[in-house]
Structure formats: C-alpha cells, structure tokens
Amino acid sequence: MSRPAQSHAFVAHDGQRIAYRHWPATGDVPKGAVLLFHRGHEHGGRMAHLVEELDLPDLAFFAWDARGHGLSDGERGDAPDFATYARDVQSLVEHIEDQHGTSVADLLVVAQSVGAVVATCWLHDYAPPVRGAILAAPAFRVKLYVPLALPALRLATRFRDRVFVKSYVRSSLLTHDLDRRRGYDSDPLISRQISARILIGLRDTSDRLVADAATIDTPIQLLLSGRDVVVERKVQQRFFARLPHPDKECHRLEGFFHDTLGERDRHLALAPMQRFIRRQFSRPSQALSRLDADLGGNGCAEAEALARPLPKSGIKQRYWQLLRKALQQGARLSNSLKVGVDHGFDSGSMLDQVYRNRPDSPSRLGRLIDRVYLNAIGWRGIRQRRVHLEALIEQAVRELRHNGQQVHLVDIAAGHGRYILSALAALANASEAPDSVLLRDYSATNVAAGQALIKEMIPSQPLAQRVRFEAGDAFDRASLASLTPAPTLAVVSGLYELYPDNARVRASLSGLAEAMAPGALLVVTNQPWHPQLSFIARALSSHREGEPWVMRCRSQVEMRQLLAACGFAIVTQRIDPWGIFSVILARRISP
Structure with a gap:
C-alpha cells in the first residue's frame, strides 16, 4: 500500500486497551478523516483495502479493532453490553481529537454490518456533528434460522452470565471474492464466537434505532447487498425511510453478498462512496435546526397524541382505566406505588423512592409489588442516570480545582437532593470539596425533605455549613441570572425531561449562562428515548394535579443545539445501556 498503517491504541473508560490503525493523509491540504468500523467477528485490518481503493489522499483514515476483536483487549465476541461499543467510539473520537488534532466535525464514518449498528448507535445516542456516514449492510435484523433462537438465548442468560454461540456465517456467504474468502478462513485474529448478551443487545438496540431513526440528523448513504442472506433488507429499508436529513441515498447492489465492501465487484460500491465522501467534505456541514422541535415533527405529534383523551367507550380507554384502578389498589399494599399515587409519579418524592430502591412495604405481597415496580426499565435508567450524574459532577x-478555580455548585431543581448529596459525600474529605453548595427546588415539600437529608448525609460540619437548600423557580431567568455566588458548576437533573416546550428550557439555560463566567461547567440530563411513553401518559399521574404525565423525548441533536444557543458547548456525556437517559457535561463558552 502507498499509505502504510501506523498501529496505535487508546484506553477505554474501564481500562481496556482498544487497538486502532491510522493512515495519515498524504495530500497537500488535509481535510479531515474517515473512521472505518468492521463487521462482526472481524477487525480493522479487514477494511484496510478501502484506504487504497477509495483514493482520497486529502483524508486520513482510522480503523479500530472493537473490544473483544482483533488486537484489542476483551474476551472474544463479548463486551459488558452493546452500548459499551458506542461509548468506546466516543472515547476513540475524543482520543483522535486530542492526539491527532482532527475535530469530530471533520470526521466521516464508513461502517459495515454489526459495525454499522455500532456507528448508528453512536450517531443516535451521542449526536456527534460528523460530516456523514456510509452504512453498508447494517445488521439491524440478523437472520436467525433456528426457531425461537432469540427467546432461548434470553432465557439462557437469566441463568448464566457467559453464554456464547458460534456464527453460522461461512466465508462463502460473505463474498464472491476468493482472496477475501481465503483471508477470512485463515485469519487468526477472526473469532466466530459471539456472546448471547451482545447478540440480544444487537437486536434490542437495532429495534430502538430503527424506531427512532427520525432523530438521526446526519447525511447517510446506505449500501444494501442484493443477495444478503445474513440480515433482513426490509428493516434496513424501514430505517432509511425514517431518516430525516435531505442528503440521504440508498443503493441496492444486485448480486452482492453480505460483505458489501469486500465483494468481488466492490468498485460498484466504491464509486458512489467516493462521490458521497467528496461531497460531504467539499462544503460546510448542513445541520438541521431542532430548536423548534417542540412545535413540529414526529416527537411533537406523538406527545400531542398522548395528551389527547381517548374515546370514553373505546377498548383502549377501558384498558387504561382498569390499569389505573389496579395501580390505585396496589398502592394500598405497596409503599412505592403509594408515593406515586399521593405525590405524582414524576415528583421529587417518587424520584427519591426510586433512588433508595428498597422494597419496604409491610407485607410480603407489598414488597413483591415494590420489587417489580422499582425494577421497571425506566426506573433502572433513572438509577443509572444517578451513577453518571455523580461521576460527571x-x-x-x-x-475546576485543577484549573485553580473555586467551586460554587448550584442545583436548580434538586428534588430531595439525594444524588447531589451522595456526590458531595464522596468529596467530603477531599481537597476537591466545593466552596459552596446551593440546592433549590420549587416544591416546599422537597425543600423540607432536602434540608433533613443534608443533616443525614453530610455529617461533616465544615462541608455541611457550606450547603444550603432553599426554594427557587428553575425556569425564572432573572432569578437564575442573579445567583450568588456566581456558580462555577451548575446541575440540572431530571427537570427538562418533564417539560416539552423549549421556550422554558431556553429561559432556564439562558439564566444560568448569564450567571456563569466562561469556563464554568454545567451537568445536565436529557431523555432522548423512552420505551414506555404510552404507559406513562395513560396510567401514571403527574405531580401537576389533573394533568397526565406526558413526555416529549428530546433527541441528543436537539439538546446539543439548545445548549449551544444558550452559550454552552458539550465536553463529554454518558448514556445508559438502554438509551433512555443521557448526562451531559458542558462548558460555558464566551458570548
């Protein structure tokens, strides 16, 4: 090759070493870089031929070995969960920006099969402002020819943590290229095993991504193989139909097997790929504005539909009435359900109950109801959100301490404040302890509970004297702008998710921005997706009396744009394995 690869590695968040290859640009004026993501079982070296064949000298290329593949650490074909791959991509991109000087805004993705699903998950959950993405034969729905294979694997993983299966895919099903077949069969770095949890995670993540494809605001070129017996084409087409960016194109390559980019006649795929890549780097990025997504679009229509009452005589209305009555009856036995019925399932009191996560009802049946209720996927996401909150705080x-700044922390809607006090307790005996902490909430009940919780969780007098809890409106721009002392670290957790209108969110963020100097930090949560929106709107009551608990999910793109419009730039973020709640660390930038 005219461009030999350089071998590198970075360390992921959990200490795993992830290997990658780098081909520097050879043109006079480098324009950016292409990220290559290999298919399942393989490694980045299997995509090295694209560097030469695409013939793009003004672009650098990077190709990783996903954890558990190739030269990277990890058990072959395994990871803690599928979302870990997307977090690894984010870590890789941050590493490339830091070590190679290429901004995420100057990156374009080329990904194949399982790698295409990983890349799509990253595009959805992290909303990077990349130039575009080329997805070849994305494995949104792997064909499992064994009847009931997926339910059987789900059952098996309930009893054993380590369950592995061997891929049925032979090299003859991947490509007509005999050299590629021989290479696949003889490559010692290829492992055909995959863990059941990754296979299950691939399916669940793919279902979520296809259903929510309308929030992926990235120019995308989709390459489909006409004779692909590994993945289902209808799901790929459904995904493409929902993509919102006007710069999208789909190519069906007749006669191609699953290894689209390694087929014998891959020049038929390379030509449109070259054209697409050159177009994305020849002009400024065309970002779609989502600042008014509360006034139009799929998410707005869905929220309005959930807010409308159902026909009184309809079957659906009767079903939800029965379910609401069942919850009210269950509240007589279950303390957890009683908190939701009495205070609202979106209240600070309910949130504190979820954080404590203790079945504490008097009877065995009540404790069983507690356990089932508290283990709902939304509440599990809430608890993982807390873990991410505390880590980013x-x-x-x-x-801030490293930069020699004082730490004046404010949480503008703290609820009972358990998560923030837990984070403070971890810093209580360290030099990083904040100089002042102001917790605020609109509810007098929450303020009183929070003041009691301070005494319980912060016994250290020096730190306890720096913490105060008072009433305050998180959407009052003037009130936030006049915070004293001026916050160097602001926290907004679980608030904006409850309010669909962006005007209130912008007023809140703008008030904080006016109070904060450039360089100050903001930790804010978002909810880009939720699997139980109908159940929440139809069955669970809100803390706002008489109002249903209707949520409108905000895509990560929308949240990024709201932050930017108010003077904040994202530094990093975390998201749970189900893609429900993200936690963002952002920096106040100069006006």
Whole structure:
C-alpha cells in the first residue's frame, strides 16, 4: 500500500486497551478523516483495502479493532453490553481529537454490518456533528434460522452470565471474492464466537434505532447487498425511510453478498462512496435546526397524541382505566406505588423512592409489588442516570480545582437532593470539596425533605455549613441570572425531561449562562428515548394535579443545539445501556 498503517491504541473508560490503525493523509491540504468500523467477528485490518481503493489522499483514515476483536483487549465476541461499543467510539473520537488534532466535525464514518449498528448507535445516542456516514449492510435484523433462537438465548442468560454461540456465517456467504474468502478462513485474529448478551443487545438496540431513526440528523448513504442472506433488507429499508436529513441515498447492489465492501465487484460500491465522501467534505456541514422541535415533527405529534383523551367507550380507554384502578389498589399494599399515587409519579418524592430502591412495604405481597415496580426499565435508567450524574459532577469538581478555580455548585431543581448529596459525600474529605453548595427546588415539600437529608448525609460540619437548600423557580431567568455566588458548576437533573416546550428550557439555560463566567461547567440530563411513553401518559399521574404525565423525548441533536444557543458547548456525556437517559457535561463558552 502507498499509505502504510501506523498501529496505535487508546484506553477505554474501564481500562481496556482498544487497538486502532491510522493512515495519515498524504495530500497537500488535509481535510479531515474517515473512521472505518468492521463487521462482526472481524477487525480493522479487514477494511484496510478501502484506504487504497477509495483514493482520497486529502483524508486520513482510522480503523479500530472493537473490544473483544482483533488486537484489542476483551474476551472474544463479548463486551459488558452493546452500548459499551458506542461509548468506546466516543472515547476513540475524543482520543483522535486530542492526539491527532482532527475535530469530530471533520470526521466521516464508513461502517459495515454489526459495525454499522455500532456507528448508528453512536450517531443516535451521542449526536456527534460528523460530516456523514456510509452504512453498508447494517445488521439491524440478523437472520436467525433456528426457531425461537432469540427467546432461548434470553432465557439462557437469566441463568448464566457467559453464554456464547458460534456464527453460522461461512466465508462463502460473505463474498464472491476468493482472496477475501481465503483471508477470512485463515485469519487468526477472526473469532466466530459471539456472546448471547451482545447478540440480544444487537437486536434490542437495532429495534430502538430503527424506531427512532427520525432523530438521526446526519447525511447517510446506505449500501444494501442484493443477495444478503445474513440480515433482513426490509428493516434496513424501514430505517432509511425514517431518516430525516435531505442528503440521504440508498443503493441496492444486485448480486452482492453480505460483505458489501469486500465483494468481488466492490468498485460498484466504491464509486458512489467516493462521490458521497467528496461531497460531504467539499462544503460546510448542513445541520438541521431542532430548536423548534417542540412545535413540529414526529416527537411533537406523538406527545400531542398522548395528551389527547381517548374515546370514553373505546377498548383502549377501558384498558387504561382498569390499569389505573389496579395501580390505585396496589398502592394500598405497596409503599412505592403509594408515593406515586399521593405525590405524582414524576415528583421529587417518587424520584427519591426510586433512588433508595428498597422494597419496604409491610407485607410480603407489598414488597413483591415494590420489587417489580422499582425494577421497571425506566426506573433502572433513572438509577443509572444517578451513577453518571455523580461521576460527571466529581469530574467537573476536579477539573475546576485543577484549573485553580473555586467551586460554587448550584442545583436548580434538586428534588430531595439525594444524588447531589451522595456526590458531595464522596468529596467530603477531599481537597476537591466545593466552596459552596446551593440546592433549590420549587416544591416546599422537597425543600423540607432536602434540608433533613443534608443533616443525614453530610455529617461533616465544615462541608455541611457550606450547603444550603432553599426554594427557587428553575425556569425564572432573572432569578437564575442573579445567583450568588456566581456558580462555577451548575446541575440540572431530571427537570427538562418533564417539560416539552423549549421556550422554558431556553429561559432556564439562558439564566444560568448569564450567571456563569466562561469556563464554568454545567451537568445536565436529557431523555432522548423512552420505551414506555404510552404507559406513562395513560396510567401514571403527574405531580401537576389533573394533568397526565406526558413526555416529549428530546433527541441528543436537539439538546446539543439548545445548549449551544444558550452559550454552552458539550465536553463529554454518558448514556445508559438502554438509551433512555443521557448526562451531559458542558462548558460555558464566551458570548
């Protein structure tokens, strides 16, 4: 090859070493870089031929070995969960920006099969402002020819953590290229095993991505193989139909097997790929504005539909009435359900109950109801959100201390404040402890509970004296702008998710921005997706009396744009394995 590969590695968030190859640009004026993501079982070296064949000298190329593949750490074909791959992509991109000087805004993705699903998950959950993405034969729905294979694997993983299966895919099903077949069969870095949890995670993540494809605001070129017996084409087409960006194109390559980019006649795929890549780098990125997504679009229409009452005589209305009555009856036995019925399922009191996560009802049946209820996927996401919140708060405090700044922390809608006090307790005996902490909430009940919780969770007098809890409106721009002392770290958790209108969110963020100096940090949560929106709207009551609990999910793109419009730039983020709640660390930038 005219461009030999350089071998590198970075360390992922959990200490795993992830290998990657780098081909620097050879043109006079480098324009950016292409990220290559290999298909399942393989490694980045299997995509190295594209560097030469695409013939793009003004672009660098990077190709990783996903964890558990190739030269990277990890058990072959395994990871903690499928979402870990997307987080690894984010870590890779941050590493490339830091070590190679290429901004995420100057990256374009080329991904194949399982790698295409990983890349799509990253595009959806992290909303990077990349130039575009080329997805070849994305494995949104792998054909499992064994009847009931997926339910059987789900059952098996309930009893054993380590369950592996061997891929049925032979090299003769991948490509007509005999050299590629021989290479696949003889490559010692290829492992055909895959863990059941990754196979299950691939399916669940793919279902979510296809259903929510309308929020992926990225120019995308889709390459489909005409004789692909590994993945289902109808799901790929459904995904493409829902993509919102006007710069999208789909190519069906007749006669191609699953290894689209390694087929014998791959020049038929390379030509449109070259054209697409050159077009994306020849002009400024065309970002779609989502600042008014609350006034139109799929998410707005869905929220309005959930807010409308159902016909009184309809079957659906009767079903939800029965379910609401069942919850009210269950509240007589279950303390957890009683908190939701009495205070609202979106209240600070309910949130504190979810954080404590203790079945504490008097009877065995009540405790069983507690356990089932508290283990609902939304509440599991809430608890994982807390883990991410505490981690990013600690990271922000340490960064401010490292930069020689005082730490004046404010949480503008703290609820009972358990998560923030937990993070403070971890810093209580360290030099990073904040200089002042102001917790605010609109509810007098929450303020009183929070003041009691301070005494319980912060016994250290020096730190306890720096913490105060008072009433305050998180959407009052003037009130936030006049916060004293001026916050160097602001936290907004679980608030904006409850309010669909962006005007209120912008007023809140703008008030904080006016109070915060450039360089100050913000930790804010978002909800880009939720699997139980209908159940929540139809069955669960809100803390706002008489109003249903109707949520409108905000895509990560929308949240990124709201932050940017108010003077904040995202530093990093975390998201749970189900893609429900993200936690963002952002920095106040100069006006």
